[in-house]
Amino acid sequence: PEGAPPLPGERPAPEMVSLGKMLYFDPRLSEKQDMSCNSCHNLAMGGASGHGSLGGRLTPTVFNAVFNTAQFWDGRASNLKEQVVKSVMVNPAALLVTRGGAMTPNTSEMNIAKQRTAERLKSIPGYVPAFKKAFPSEAEPITYDNIGRAIAAFETTLITPDAPFDRWLRGDDAALSEVQKQGLKLFMDKGCSNCHNGTNIGGGRFARFGVAKNPGPDLLPADDVGRFALTRDVNDKYVFKVPGLRNVELIPPYFHSGRIWDLNEAVAVMGETQLGQKLSGEETAKIAAFLKSLTGRQPEITIPALPPSVATTIRP
Amino acid sequence: PEGAPPLPGERPAPEMVSLGKMLYFDPRLSEKQDMSCNSCHNLAMGGASGHGSLGGRLTPTVFNAVFNTAQFWDGRASNLKEQVVKSVMVNPAALLVTRGGAMTPNTSEMNIAKQRTAERLKSIPGYVPAFKKAFPSEAEPITYDNIGRAIAAFETTLITPDAPFDRWLRGDDAALSEVQKQGLKLFMDKGCSNCHNGTNIGGGRFARFGVAKNPGPDLLPADDVGRFALTRDVNDKYVFKVPGLRNVELIPPYFHSGRIWDLNEAVAVMGETQLGQKLSGEETAKIAAFLKSLTGRQPEITIPALPPSVATTIRP
Numbered sequence: 359p360e361g362a363p364p365l366p367g368e369r370p371a372p373e374m375v376s377l378g379k380m381l382y383f384d385p386r387l388s389e390k391q392d393m394s395c396n397s398c399h400n401l402a403m404g405g406a407s408g409h410g411s412l413g414g415r416l417t418p419t420v421f422n423a424v425f426n427t428a429q430f431w432d433g434r435a436s437n438l439k440e441q442v443v444k445s446v447m448v449n450p451a452a453l454l455v456t457r458g459g460a461m462t463p464n465t466s467e468m469n470i471a472k473q474r475t476a477e478r479l480k481s482i483p484g485y486v487p488a489f490k491k492a493f494p495s496e497a498e499p500i501t502y503d504n505i506g507r508a509i510a511a512f513e514t515t516l517i518t519p520d521a522p523f524d525r526w527l528r529g530d531d532a533a534l535s536e537v538q539k540q541g542l543k544l545f546m547d548k549g550c551s552n553c554h555n556g557t558n559i560g561g562g563r564f565a566r567f568g569v570a571k572n573p574g575p576d577l578l579p580a581d582d583v584g585r586f587a588l589t590r591d592v593n594d595k596y597v598f599k600v601p602g603l604r605n606v607e608l609i610p611p612y613f614h615s616g617r618i619w620d621l622n623e624a625v626a627v628m629g630e631t632q633l634g635q636k637l638s639g640e641e642t643a644k645i646a647a648f649l650k651s652l653t654g655r656q657p658e659i660t661i662p663a664l665p666p667s668v669a670t671t672i673r674p
Numbered sequence: 675p676e677g678a679p680p681l682p683g684e685r686p687a688p689e690m691v692s693l694g695k696m697l698y699f700d701p702r703l704s705e706k707q708d709m710s711c712n713s714c715h716n717l718a719m720g721g722a723s724g725h726g727s728l729g730g731r732l733t734p735t736v737f738n739a740v741f742n743t744a745q746f747w748d749g750r751a752s753n754l755k756e757q758v759v760k761s762v763m764v765n766p767a768a769l770l771v772t773r774g775g776a777m778t779p780n781t782s783e784m785n786i787a788k789q790r791t792a793e794r795l796k797s798i799p800g801y802v803p804a805f806k807k808a809f810p811s812e813a814e815p816i817t818y819d820n821i822g823r824a825i826a827a828f829e830t831t832l833i834t835p836d837a838p839f840d841r842w843l844r845g846d847d848a849a850l851s852e853v854q855k856q857g858l859k860l861f862m863d864k865g866c867s868n869c870h871n872g873t874n875i876g877g878g879r880f881a882r883f884g885v886a887k888n889p890g891p892d893l894l895p896a897d898d899v900g901r902f903a904l905t906r907d908v909n910d911k912y913v914f915k916v917p918g919l920r921n922v923e924l925i926p927p928y929f930h931s932g933r934i935w936d937l938n939e940a941v942a943v944m945g946e947t948q949l950g951q952k953l954s955g956e957e958t959a960k961i962a963a964f965l966k967s968l969t970g971r972q973p974e975i976t977i978p979a980l981p982p983s984v985a986t987t988i989r990p
Contacts, residue, residue: 383718391725397713401977402699408983409707409990608982620985656979661717663972666924667724669936674725 359655361528362519363557365424370511373491378512380488380662381505386478389471391674395420395442395509401659404608405516409616414582416616421657422604424514426561431614432585433564433599438510443472443502472502478672479505484665518605518654526651534651541648544641549633558602559652566597567613570634573627577615584614607650621646675971677844678835679873681740686827689807694828696804696978697821702794705787707990711736711758711825717975720924721832725932730898732932737973738920740830742877747930748901749880749915754826759788759818788818794988795821800981834921834970842967850967857964860957865949874918875968882913883929886950889943893931900930923966937962 370378381387382395398407398417405421415431423429429441479485480500492508493499523542525533534542545551554560564585567578578596585594598614611617612624622642629637637645667673686694697703698711714723714733721737731747739745745757795801796816808824809815839858841849850858861867870876880901883894894912901910914930927933928940938958945953953961983989 380718383716385716385719385724392723400699400701402696402980403701404979404982407708408701608979610983619983619987619989622985659977661975661977663720663924664718666720667926667935669938671935673935 359517359519359657361524361655362517363425365514370514371492373488374493374508374511375515376512376662377488377492378508378510379659380485380664381509382512383662384664386482386664386667386671387475387505389474389674395445401516401657404605404656406609408609409611415614416611418601419605419609420513421516421518422558422561422602424517425557426599426602427563428599431598431601432588434588438513439503439506442509442513443506474672475505476500476502481671482665482667488665516657516659518656521604521654522651523648524654535647537644537647538651539648541644541646542651544637544645545648548629548635548637548641548645550628550645553600553632554603558604560600561602563600564594564597565600565632566595568596568631571631573613573631576617577613577627577631579615582614603649604652604654605656607653621649625649675833675835675973677840677971678833679741681830686830687808689804690809690824690827691831692828692978693804693808694824694826695975696801696980697825698828699978700980702798702980702983702987703791703821705790705990711761717832717973720921720972722925724925725927731930732927734917735921735925736829737832737834738874738877738918740833741873742915742918743879744915747914747917748904750904754829755819755822758825758829759822790988791821792816792818797987798981798983804981832973832975834972837920837970838967839964840970851963853960853963854967855964857960857962858967860953860961861964864945864951864953864957864961866944866961869916869948870919874920876916877918879916880910880913881916881948882911884912884947887947889929889947892933893929893943893947895931898930919965920968920970921972923969937965941965 385391385394385397387394399405399420400407401420405419405423407417418429418431423441424438427433427436429435429438430444435441435444479489485500489499489504489508493504496504522533522538545554551559553563553565556562567573567584572578583595585597586592588594606612607621610621611619612621613627618624618627622639625642625645626637629635629642701707701710701713703710715721715736716723717736721735721739723733734745734747739757740754743749743752745751745754746760751757751760795805801816805815805820805824809820812820838849838854861870867875869879869881872878883889883900888894899911901913902908904910922928923937926937927935928937929943934940934943938955941958941961942953945951945958
């Protein structure tokens with residue numbers, strides 16, 4: 359869309375985006391046919407879910423996720439396609455695998471489920487031409503990997519340009535209020551922007567939650583060790599991806615543990631735990647006001663009409 | 675939309691429809707904030723859910739529901755607004771209340787939940803002006819009843835005109851194939867259209883499932899007594915609403931028990947249980963071909979951007 363930063367990589371073909379949109383909304387990607395990408399990454403709710411998560415961590419927003427350097431709170435997927443294939447909606451319990459350290463306790467089960475996902479889509483006649491169009495050079499295009507590619511292609515369109523902050527950056531001085539400008543100055547002077555920077559105002563690096571002060575077991579449950587579960591490097595204990603802050607106003611609750619619902623409170627926690635500073639009520643309010651200027655134009659998505667199941671379609 | 679039959683009653687104001695659309699997609703109408711109208715009445719899946727139901731009965735489609743004379747499988751709501759307020763998404767278990775006969779075992783709990791639903795919406799600032807616009811003459815428009823009114827208003831827009839059968843009725847002879855025309859003739863001659871008739875090709879009356887022959891406990895579980903639970907009239911035992919057949923191709927599985935996934939098989943079952951006739955494989959195939967001509971133009975719905983929760987919003 360106009361006013362949006364350029365996508366990393368090539369712009370995907372419209373046939374791929376259109377297929378990916380269908381798949382994004384299709385609950386038949388889950389074993390019981392009761393859950394789609396949109397169930398948790400709700401496009402009506404800023405691309406997140408507005409409540410906790412099946413996986414024990416808060417659902418990150420899909421909006422602007424294409425601009426993140428890695429996906430998931432622990433960054434275990436390096437791009438959107440990997441995020442999709444690792445989400446394995448057929449087995450939401452798989453989302454729990456990084457908790458407590460064990461990465462892949464149920465690989466074989468997941469592999470079966472992956473195969474089954476592709477088989478089920480093959481048994482829905484309407485998907486056959488849609489995959490052929492999206493992957494014209496492939497003889498057997500309905501594969502689990504291609505499901506991931508198509509959904510990722512759709513997700514690259516889920517961006518929210520033209521936030522007041524973007525318009526201000528482009529020279530429209532009136533796009534930010536005075537309070538928001540003061541908030542922006544505090545955001546930079548206090549050090550927030552050391553981590554929350556770049557296209558997504560975050561999403562570009564990892565950081566330990568509790569660099570200056572431990573946030574306590576409520577916000578940082580001891581058994582979720584973050585990136586350490588992937589890397590086994592002690593320096594990665596309780597290290598998580600720095601989330602992008604675009605649309606942050608739209609997607610409470612906050613942090614990977616999802617326990618804070620008040621944006622001001624979230625700012626205050628960050629000040630203490632990451633910067634070692636007790637921000638005043640006025641300062642947190644100003645920074646929160648600035649953060650609200652990161653709410654962009656939400657994508658206009660028309661709900662697709664999904665191809666129907668037929669007698670031979672693999673059932674729940 | 676063009677080509678659609680006229681709505682019963684007045685056409686609702688656009689402000690009401692627009693509010694209703696937001697509410698339809700808002701998971702904050704459910705206690706845990708994880709379920710919206712669209713979770714079960716999925717607009718991408720013909721307005722139904724493509725799997726079973728929380729309530730023990732298959733989710734009926736919301737598409738064209740405005741043309742039904744009553745709502746729910748047992749007709750316990752006389753219109754869309756009543757359907758919404760009786761669904762009580764805050765307490766999906768309430769959907770079970772007609773099973774086994776007891777109608778309202780948990781009224782008080784539901785009443786509290788209703789109040790809480792309105793209170794939660796009042797605590798989301800973006801809803802305040804939206805309700806004021808939709809109900810301009812009311813001082814306190816955010817009520818549980820008005821939530822129902824607005825969602826019902828949106829639902830009146832969820833109609834699927836211009837099915838091949840509609841075009842054929844309007845004089846386009848080529849809109850139906852020869853096989854479909856033969857199927858239509860069988861549909862009328864065998865007696866299907868005695869019950870499945872009117873705007874919705876059904877939805878206009880009640881009938882006992884098993885008039886000619888009991889379908890057996892798999893399709894007609896003994897503990898779901900149908901309308902008898904409401905009326906206590908023995909003539910209503912195992913009596914259900916005759917479902918409309920528009921878009922039937924899009925919304926397997928079939929019957930209130932949701933056990934049959936093959937449309938041909940569903941037709942054969944109806945022949946035996948309702949008409950006392952064993953239809954040949956050719957006859958069921960022709961009737962099923964005709965039924966596929968009832969698939970209309972699916973509504974084009976753009977996902978709304980819902981107003982965000984704030985610090986004071988009532989939480990899950």
